[in-house]
Amino acid sequence: MEQAVHWADIYAEKIIREKGKKEQYVCASGITPSGIVHIGNFREIISVELVVRALRRLGAKVRFIYSWDDFDVFRKVPADMPHRDKLEGYLRFPITMVPDLTGGEESYARANEITLEKVMARVGVHPDYLYQAQKYAAGEYAEGMRRALEHRELIRTALDRHRTEPLPSDWSPVSVFCSSCHRDTTKIGEWDGGWMLSYSCDSCGNSEKLDLRRSAGAKLKWRVDWPMRWAYEGVDFEPAGKEHHSAGGSFDTAKEIAEKIYGYRPPVTFKYDFISIKGMGGKISSSLGNVLSVADVLEVYQPELVRYLFAGTKPDTEFAISFDLDVIKLYEDYDRCERVYFGNEQMSEKRAQKERRIYELSQVEAVPEQMPVQLPFRHLCNLLQIHDGDIASALARFCETENSELTGESLKRAETRAECAWNWITNHAPEDFRFVLRGVDDPVEDLDKASITAIAGLRDIVESGLEAHTEESLGTLFYTLAEKNGLKPAELFSTCYRVLLGKDRGPRLAAFILAAGGERILPILRRY
Ligand SMILES: [Zn+2]
Incomplete structure (x- = not known):
């Protein structure tokens, strides 16, 4: 096999090297579903998914687990959450016991989980979802809790080393949700050295003695829960965000606890950086709070592009998800990557090798057998605006002018891209970029004589047929037309834009007229 050039392949090789040859490798990710899972959290999931694919490519069997930490406590009601007052009554409950007041899901946690699980399938991410509340309730972690209680002092020392204030003398690695009122406002009492733990x-x-094997209320605190689960699931790889990877952060203490208490060699890891948002203005559309969800990104970027953004960037570098004009460039970059993959564009072999790998990793499912028909994003935006957002008409016009056919995978991708393009135009594109073709009932522009003659000249050109023209040949005619009428080219262009779009500027004129076609353009020109 060729030498690894992509970061996901480099990590896959590292996992095999450090963990040795194994029947199966376990790659893990997870989060508390205490609100909308945002695009920054998604970076972790997609990073793991890319490494999972890289491992499988090396012939390894892989289990990809995603842990919903839904036995965590409901600490605060997220900003902008409807039914605030009602939800405040559930503070300190496990989030699986907080009701879903906006939808019909069984709990607040489940509502957040389902939202993400649905969207993950759309971008080709298919982990085994593990639900921590269920696992604790089933007694799966009873032994892990017992062992933590047994080594309480060792754990305390490990944690205290990174704390400015030492943990209180009655500190326990276990916390308990009260069986009567469901809150974690409990004090841990005596532990009998086996399975019984008392609390008040x-x-x-309420005060009682619980059995760690049967009680649904007890759980390990985060910094102990994490290493316990590494050992329980046999995790070989798990990345973490910057905040966990700081010196003395939860990854450091988890490593020590995994080794000393659970006799487990910590997983291979890396640190991933934050994601910022660019060019979205005040238009963040999430229904819950001021966060950008994966679904929001999918409104503007087709699934392959979403994967491409992450596959093409090393996890430890910060980058911005753009909603401004960069969107066009990113689509162009992806299309070039695709052409390189299918050998339709050349670049140095070293760069091409990396581009090909990024393309493979960007695909939601398998790589298409043939290169899908490419619809340049900018051109698509023009076509959609010419057809008032009607996707079928815009695509039909594309096929007509390009003498091309959209079927199967190409059609599916084209439709998704067109939906994204239209969302981008209507919600994010700069004002300059937007236009509406003039209708025959709109007021006519007030033009001087030379301009009227020039527009008549343009009408003659369009009437004599656009089929034979390229963007270049039509462009040349504009310059001749301007000269003949004593106009500067810039004057002619702005006159054309005013006549066709009712504004001074617009998309590249020749390309625009060819895209629109005589049928749309002539009724407007004939009014002058
Ligand atoms: Zn209580």
């Missing part, structure tokens, strides 16, 4: 609740006064 500050909120309701």
